[in-house]
Amino acid sequence: QKEVEQDPGPLSVPEGAIVSLNCTYSNSAFQYFMWYRQYSRKGPELLMYTYSSGNKEDGRFTAQVDKSSKYISLFIRDSQPSDSATYLCAMTGGGADGLTFGKGTHLIIQP
Amino acid sequence: ETGVTQSPTHLIKTRGQQVTLRCSSQSGHNTVSWYQQALGQGPQFIFQYYREEENGRGNFPPRFSGLQFPNYSSELNVNALELDDSALYLCASSWTASAYNEQFFGPGTRLTVL
Numbered sequence: 001q002k003e004v005e006q007d008p009g010p011l012s013v014p015e016g017a018i019v020s021l022n023c024t025y026s027n028s029a030f031q032y033f034m035w036y037r038q039y040s041r042k043g044p045e046l047l048m049y050t051y052s053s054g055n056k057e058d059g060r061f062t063a064q065v066d067k068s069s070k071y072i073s074l075f076i077r078d079s080q081p082s083d084s085a086t087y088l089c090a091m092t093g094g095g096a097d098g099l100t101f102g103k104g105t106h107l108i109i110q111p
Numbered sequence: 112e113t114g115v116t117q118s119p120t121h122l123i124k125t126r127g128q129q130v131t132l133r134c135s136s137q138s139g140h141n142t143v144s145w146y147q148q149a150l151g152q153g154p155q156f157i158f159q160y161y162r163e164e165e166n167g168r169g170n171f172p173p174r175f176s177g178l179q180f181p182n183y184s185s186e187l188n189v190n191a192l193e194l195d196d197s198a199l200y201l202c203a204s205s206w207t208a209s210a211y212n213e214q215f216f217g218p219g220t221r222l223t224v225l
Binding site for chain 1: 115144146151152153154155156158159161166167169201203208209211213214215216217218219
């Protein structure tokens, strides 16, 4: 079993829909959780950052972390074609151990 | 504030050769991390350098090595290339050595090993 599981998709939804992306993990030492967006032929860029359990909202994006279930989610409201990209969840316990990423979900927003 | 840059963009090598990839961190960032992203996979942590010393390493063999220089540039060296080394190599810089600090990624170098 991989440390972080993420459905690779593709996930295709119509413009304006609410998108739900999620990851599960097995390492209880993870305390910091991130969502990165990666466009084709580009490096990942940070979208959302959450420490421990809870919700965080930033514009159309909401990140949720449930440490008891080892489950994290990213919601995108009013999805736009420009949101089409690969979304990577990432997490770490801190220190110098780097980030552990999921496989990424390929999201397609249909105009 | 300039972003993270990497060179070259693409590279083709043959099995057994050695390769050096380069990264220029954002000004002021004293930590650089390197990741390997195979096709269809998420990035995997190779190692991290903080103030020119390696201070964290993922599950990669010693033929993967690096250097960090005082001018915010760094290198990833891979010896004895194998076919499975074909991937996108990403560097990321950050203000401090703690992984929870935001890491700014470069566009990557795509390495193909034939």
